[in-house]
Amino acid sequence: MDQHLLVFVTVVEKGNFSRAAEELHMTQPAVSQYIQMLERTYGTKLLDRTNKFVRLNKAGEIIYYHAKEILGLYSKMQNLVDDLTNRASGPLSIGASYTFGEYVLPHFIAKLHEKFPLIKPKIIIGNTKEIAELVMGHQLDVGIIEGDYKDSKLTVEPFAEDIMYVIASTKHHLAQKKEVSISDLEEETWIVRELGSGTRMAAEKIFRHMSIAPKDVMEFGSTQLIKETVESGLGITLLSQLTIRKEMSMGLLKIIPIVGTPFKRKFSIVLRTSFKTKALEVFIDLLKNYDALN
Missing domain, CATH: 3.40.190.10 (Periplasmic binding protein-like II)
Structure with a gap:
């Protein structure tokens, strides 16, 4: 990934050099140096600076727009390679109803981390209706709910008995x-x-x-x-x-x-689409095969 573009985008989105340095785990002088090198590469200033904030100028707007697109392609390329090599990685947002989420899910997350340390789970706990609605609203990759929940727009698959x-x-x-x-x-x-x-x-x-x-x-x-x-x-x-x-x-x-x-x-897996990333595939496989309920 182009580090210069990543630093530039982070400075723009964080609004100043110090917050960008903190986000990137870099020193502020190092961030400034990256921006200066990028400006020398394109032969023009890209940011209007004050002591409190930075702001894009016209040239900066062009670079920022295309930098976001380029960084997105880098990320997509990495995900495709990871899937091709069967290396499950990246973020995974998981929602679970209270019984499963508070008393069972921690065992699955520990097993997931042991087997696939590159997957970074984010957990949300709510009641069955709340979790289903978050999956429907594209705010969760997968939900785990209790009982006989039905919604024609969601795929609900029982996987364990309670x-x-x-x-x-x-x-x-x-x-x-x-x-x-x-x-x-x-x-x-x-x-x-x-x-x-x-x-x-x-x-x-x-x-x-x-x-x-x-x-x-x-x-x-x-x-x-x-x-x-x-x-x-x-x-x-x-x-x-x-x-x-x-x-x-x-x-x-x-x-x-x-x-x-x-x-x-029944405990059921809830999805809004049949498409699954490698991280989601291995998590669902773990749910169906790892016996943490006994």
Whole structure:
């Protein structure tokens, strides 16, 4: 890549030499030298300078426009060569719903870094609806969501199974029973996730399936907050086994014995296009083959 053009573009976009030097991990005199050499090459000044900022002049505008195009071609050329040599590298934006993103995804990212250190993942965590919308809006390369999400404009592919249980504090009276009835469940306060969450969708699906009409429902936007509230004895909830391992091992939460449990749902990969970079291909392959759910 032409270092002179890269330095020039960075100076223009950062607005001054010191910020450009910081971005490029160079000294300010080195940045100035690169700009001076570029100006000597073209035989004219390219920047109007003051103590506080730099600004493109007419000649600079021409160089900047074509420099961006040239640097873009360098980047495209490198990506094509990397793909040809099967060297997965570059940025990869990944979104995941809370259960998978907070309790499973870190294991995948560690494995990804171990096998493909040149891939630079950027992670966003949100509920199922938020992640799907970010994929739709081209803000994520791939999403991982919970439940039966459908959108004709997205490709949704299940890749793993999740197991869910109704949970209470170990001191809760339902946790002491050998079997719990539908009427018992209806009398309790249910702590549920917000609308748009895959865990909320699962809870509502189970309410319909078991014909449960809870008398009291409280809505929280955090799985951790739900666990702590249930642990305090305020109510019961439906959560993935992945989120309660620590609390179960410490004897803080207990599975309520209900006929027909546990409940099952799917984790799915969400894409907006069939085109995949090499980095995205290896990440999806890792998801499908690396067993971090057990």
